[in-house]
């Protein structure tokens with residue numbers, strides 16, 4: 233069977249940076265540790281005045297295509313995953329294709345374009361669509377371009393404001409991929425939930441505390457569903473576990489539950505029993521509540537063991553490094569986690585070829601999906617070509633007053649006055665937003 237998976241990957245971060253401990257926390261009258269320790273975030277990325285989901289996506293895609301010497305005729309499909317779309321009809325992929333046609337010879341007239349929506353999980357769903365299209369033999373030797381791009385902004389004053397971010401991930405899906413092969417096996421956990429939604433509004437309505445519970449509940453279902461097709465999973469199965477990362481503190485909770493699940497009825501549970509006891513079994517309790525409480529106490533003891541800490545430090549923590557510096561990128565977030573973990577391995581001379589990733593995606597509303605990826609021989613070369621640190625370091629730090637201004641610039645309900653839209657950085661070698669056309673369409677141009 234032909235291997236299908238991610239052949240190449242690129243990111244583009246919003247070019248502004250807000251330091252959460254130094255700038256945001258004091259302005260909000262909050263402790264910096266709530267951000268750095270509680271949520272696990274140091275900074276958020278924001279788009280400059282001339283950036284949006286199209287420019288960020290197109291800039292990531294252009295670098296990917298240039299690096300791999302691709303032309304539009306090599307690509308038979310462009311899917312954009314976003315929950316920040318500004319048009320209910322014309323998909324963002326058409327704008328991104330239009331941008332790319334400005335700088336590459338040829339066109340995408342024979343590429344199928346679309347836009348995927350299911351909150352943050354749609355990036356992974358677009359990978360799925362591309363995988364299925366290639367496996368079905370409909371690609372005519374061409375690759376699929378998947379772009380996950382978002383400006384994850386919350387209304388001013390919303391608790392979610394702490395977890396904002398903006399950026400795009402572009403991925404090339406192909407046969408015999410250089411980076412990772414996707415597993416055929418998948419698990420889903422999906423239910424009609426009201427945790428986070430945008431009913432025809434730009435900023436989300438969020439029940440933050442509930443959204444955390446829904447994330448965990450759907451993820452548990454997805455793991456069980458995955459195990460029903462792939463067999464029980466074990467902590468040693470995966471070199472890294474990239475999760476959807478709205479903020480690293482969320483993953484800290486999810487990882488503890490995942491580990492607890494994986495070690496149940498294994499030698500690890502027995503080895504830890506002297507130190508923390510065995511996991512409470514449901515049958516031993518009179519009520520759900522008593523069982524839940526005992527499980528929660530067991531989990532608290534578990535995460536304090538050396539065994540858990542070592543596993544977390546090796547398999548989960550490396551996937552959070554980039555997220556800590558950029559915040560939530562919604563659809564791109566789990567793909568940033570994959571990059572982050574692989575980048576850490578490269579920097580620490582860990583050879584991952586042939587090892588597996590357990591990828592855990594989530595979208596509010598709500599759905600979780602779990603699948604495995606096998607790391608390919610070309611992974612190190614692909615990750616080495618990314619300039620993540622350079623992009624992060626090149627961002628311009630903004631003050632809280634500047635943050636308030638940029639939030640207004642990107643707020644569709646605030647009229648943009650000429651004096652408000654002065655840019656903070658100077659664009660160079662990238663696509664920029666260039667105003668509106670006669671039918672309300674957005675216009676873009678490439679700045680040399």
Ligand code: CAA
Nearest residue numbers: 263265266269270271352391392440441443444447478596
């Ligand atoms: N020192 C150390 N830790 C501190 C602290 C301090 N001084 N002050 C607070 N903390 C800790 C808290 O204990 C808490 O950690 P635990 O949950 O482990 O107890 C953490 O910092 C956050 O503090 P709060 O719970 O008080 O923060 P909050 O209520 O203001 O907001 C939130 C938290 C509800 C998650 C909010 O950020 C939010 O609404 N975010 C948007 C929704 C979201 O991201 N949900 C995640 C699941 S949904 C999803 O994944 C989809 C998506 O992308 C949106």
